[in-house]
Amino acid sequence: MAGDQSESSLYVPRLRNGKGVLESRPSGRRMAARPRERGRSMGKRIAIIGAGAVGGYAGAHLVRAGEDVTFVDMWPEHVEAMRRDGLRITHLRDVPEFSVPVRALHITDLQGVAKERPFDIAFLCVKAYDTAWASTMVRQYLAPGGYCVSLQNCMNEETIASVVGWGRTLGAIASSITVELMTPGHVHRNSGKGGAAHTVFRVGEVHGRITDRAREVTALLAQADSALTTTNLWGERWSKLVVNAMSNGISASTGLISREVLLDDGLRQFTARLGAEAIRTGQALGYALEEVFHMDPELIARAGEGDPAARRAYDEQRIAEAGKPGGGAHRPSMGQDMVKGRRTEIEFLNGFIVERAKAVGIATPANAALTGIVKRVERGELQPDPRHIRELRLN
Template sequence: MGQRIAIIGTGAVGGYAGAHMAQAGEDVIFIDMWPENVAAMRSNGLRISHLRDIPEFNVPVRALHLTELQGLSKERPIDIAFVCVKSYDTAWATMLVQQYLAPGGFVVSLQNCMNEATIAAVVGWGRTLGAIASSITVDLCEPGHVRRAAGKSGAAHTVFRVGEVHGRTTDRARAVARLVALSDSTRITANLWGERWTKLVTNAMANGLSACTGLISRDLLTNDVLRHFTARLGSEAIRIGQALGYELEEVHHIDPETIARAGEGDPEARRVYDEHRLAEAAKGGAAHRPSMGQDMVKGRRTEIDFLNGYIVERGQEIGLDAPANAALTDIVRRVERGELQPDPSHILDLRLN
């Protein structure tokens, strides 16, 4: 018998990766907390569509509402549980699934932010792996339907990076890599923590901005003030990550040092950064709304405290300020509470020393 897989949180990333696993014949159970999403999956399966190049497909799936998870106690246990919920739901989602894990079963964080420690606090470090979905540009546009604002990345960009927390390549890391590779390009990384912080930088540069301005990626990048603010956000996050000892990868296919210097005002670095990001804005994927922008539109809680807020906190621990990230965190919180409405003026009128 093959491995039994659970997707905890059938949102954009979990739905996208899991649907490809189900299409390939893997034994996958989809668990979600949104009743309409569960009902749509039960009635019509999971629908996956792309902006270009890739035919749409629909795959029948087994979907459970989280209140029905207790029924798994009578079934074969879970070998691999992919936790794909928002960061603020990580602890309870891991606690929920841990009692249904096989003796050798483990949990994979397929999420934004840095959630491995939260998962390990529940199931232990020995049962915790990480998987990063880089620049995947997906959204759950309606119940049971995940849409990707591009085609497949393939060799042009490695989407999934799978790693053990200790950096060694193991059979279970290979097993996870095989599963996510069913949906797009994948590699096993020995640099999980550097990859994690790199993804954190990438998200910190756009997610909160989209949430508080109401703009999609393309509009953030084509406005000079907003584009330069993305560099400032990235620069602070990169410098803190470097000080923490992380080995950073490319961010938006740019050397992180170039982004750091661009955010610090270096003219040549800014020229390179501007040229690259404006070219990116001209591509189809830049029409995508970042995930936190999607959350704001849907009235959902954002992950701002786990992205830009987390960067500020880690900087404070080592004596490095992150004023742009702190300002953005405050603005997004106020928009989320309804004290402000999403508007580009929140950033355009911002004055930082």
């Protein structure tokens, strides 16, 4: 855009009321992108750091579109399967299965790329707790004008920027993508494409301006599904945090899939309570929130706070969602992690909300309680069980 400062200029978070809160741009300014013609590469060298569900899904579509992509992952069996058989992508409905041959490296092999042209774009698709070391690892392989894109859950841009600099940090939200790494080399999406009905990828700069490189990332991700460029990265990011806070920990602590949670009156109301606390915290921090589960966040907040009309509207929408073909017939990512015995991101989701809420004087007893329960299940002190939530007594 005319008048923009350099895209690589240092970004310093502005203070809001002296509290060091990142200011958000108002929602509503978005620029959609269309997929590029297959085979017309952008000519960029792209790294996917973390070739799991989201990284594998997005990266496979980039490869199929003719982009130069290198996958880097920590799981040896997954790397070997990708080398041998490529990446296989399947969907619950509407989309034909496909497989693509890919270049896959284990993290111990990454040093070999020092002899090659450096990466122009590095998509970080690792878990939040792996962000710092993954950013450090890839930094030395970035081109002088190269940059990192956080294609992750949680709010990791600040961590990435502490390693590579604010001027080399962008964010991308994957909204309602419902993907899972089923077996080594196989990513399954528990839905069809979002398409015109729901924009899946939302890409933004930390400073809120629309830049050429933000449009570039949007065009790349549009190869996988609908994508837009937003001036409201922080509002989009917190809104996705609310979605995850309302669904991930519940699945991890109860052992239930999303549909089972939505059809349980007590658990469904607890999700509204979680959402209300997270929404009020985001509002107090100054974020311009986007829709959450296709609902006005204010409706969810009032439902969680006990407003009868809002509660009825919330219940109606969530129950209807569970009744759709394939609706809620999956485990959120944290539920998947718990089943697989992996570390969860609870401290970076609900725990993060609790910590940020303290700074603005918001009480978050539901999020604090869920964080504690998930940690106990993770340590093996408790087994996943809906009673952990049903028997909670909160003020």
